[in-house]
Amino acid sequence: MSEETQSTAQSARPTVAVLLPCYNEEVTIGKVVRDFREALPDAIVYVYDNNSTDRTAQIARDAGAVVRREPRQGKGNVIQAMFAQIDADVYVMADGDDTYPADAAPALVAKVVEGYDMVIGDRLSSTYFEENKRPFHNFGNRLVRDSINGLFGAKVHDIMTGYRAFSFNFVKTYPILSTGFEVETEMTIHTLDKNVRWCELPVQYRDRPEGSTSKLDTVGDGVRVLSTIFRLIREYKPLPFFGILGLIVGLVGFGFALSVCIEFWETGFVPRLPTLVGGLLLVVVGLLLVVAGIILDVLAKKDRKQFVVQRNAFEYLRRHSGR
Template sequence: MSEQIENPTVAVLLPCYNEEITIGKVVRDFRAALPNATVYVYDNNSTDRTAQIAAAEGAIVRKEPRQGKGNVIRAMFEDIDADVYVMADGDDTYPADAAPAMVAKILEGYDMVIGDRLSSTYFQENKRPFHNFGNRLVRASINGLFQANVTDIMTGYRAFSFTFVKTYPVLSRGFEVETEMTIHSLNNNLRLYEMPIQYRDRPAGSVSKLDTVGDGIKVMSTIFRMIREYKPLPFFGGLGLIIGLIGVILCGTVTAEFMHTGMVAHFPTLIGATMLVIAGLLLIITGIILDVIAKNNRKTYVIDANKLAYLKRQGR
């Protein structure tokens, strides 16, 4: 349990791209739900009146020229200092009235609160069946690899602590950033809390920026990359084991033939099988070495997070 913060500062972060139909209502709702919070709208090269409407409703509007949600979140996390951060989308799909409870959980000591759409209304409200399938696939893949039980891996409605925001390395450029956040949290054993929320689909006239196929491929490639980086022993060790076993089986066939005939009639097979066994062993050794590095990186992350938390307490 973390120490209680008196008069905590709260920042509402709204990354936006062409959301003039909904952004005014979203800003009003969050200002009503969190009257003491500062609402930030980061305009990501919108061609409509998103920025003007947000500013008229009392939000602080900033520009982010690098296209992509990951780039916007990176800028937000670099620029803004607060005790608690609430991040949502500007499309009015997430309920602002859930924000106070999410803030309260962060103040209790959680590193990240996840607004869980999938336990409530997401599959009824979302009209894109491939998105539903993608959410289930991503959830099963990550929970299986990290022995976790996170329900909503890809939600855009989250709350964060100061320490999480300032120690999280945003590497993704697009919508795959939410998946990256979840994997980062599971890998570093952070304190997560899932809070079911009432998701609603976009209102009429509001257009989703998601590319089902393109963004789905990016999400899966992000999972593949992060498994390779965070779970190198299962990744390289498993691959090495498969390749090595193929080599051993091929060697066995050549050996059996030699036992019967006293001759090695298939030298190319023997040479190829030997190379496969060596390659498999090298991959397993690579996995062991990278696993040690990954564990050291996790230790470094914990030390850095503790230092940052200490410095923040000293600065109060």
């Protein structure tokens, strides 16, 4: 192979960045960095230290990672900083707790190179339920998965996995709003709503090794995830959200008003005038909620169209800038 051909092949090779958000992971981070450097020898491994009080940053640096610090606490804040500050053709995101196998990373990268914008490392189809010792986490994963799949008509097996690969376009056009562990759920809903190209690959999951402590708060983080789903459904699916709410309120009001109308039909009197007025007001509120849902649904569809236009413009600029 000539030097010119070798140079062309190297320039065509995609650049890969491994993103590891970390908070107090000194027990495992060294092994995780070494594993990813072995699995992806040409990749740069970035460790973002999120105010750790142990030796996470130093151990990661000694293992060969590029270490940066993100002072805003929360995984969503860290990922937001990573996406803004790092440029690469392919991004692989994992956790620093050694629960995800680094040897699956090349397959995730290959799918992005193939044309997918987000590749999900699916834990739930492999060993998650056997390895994970926290039953409420298992229940929460199923609940979130079934709720989102039902609403969007999708078949995503693992909504909340932290092991994913992304394209450059996805990273630079995805607006991260969540600050904590609910960010993965937000990513998935954004992907489904905007019809972004995605796929799943089953990956083996292993529980944290002895001495490594989970930062998850089962109840607190569960409430935050559910509140995020509630907020995103309101934003992305306003017609079903406000339509169902309006229908419920309207039916309750209609029931109150109907009971007074039946009494009037039988007796010729209206003994519960406040009930009649209250029922009619509830019917009006229900109708207003339905109308609000229709208006917001039109705006949501307009937002999807704008996203496609902006994404196409971004892709055009990226190609012509030589990236």
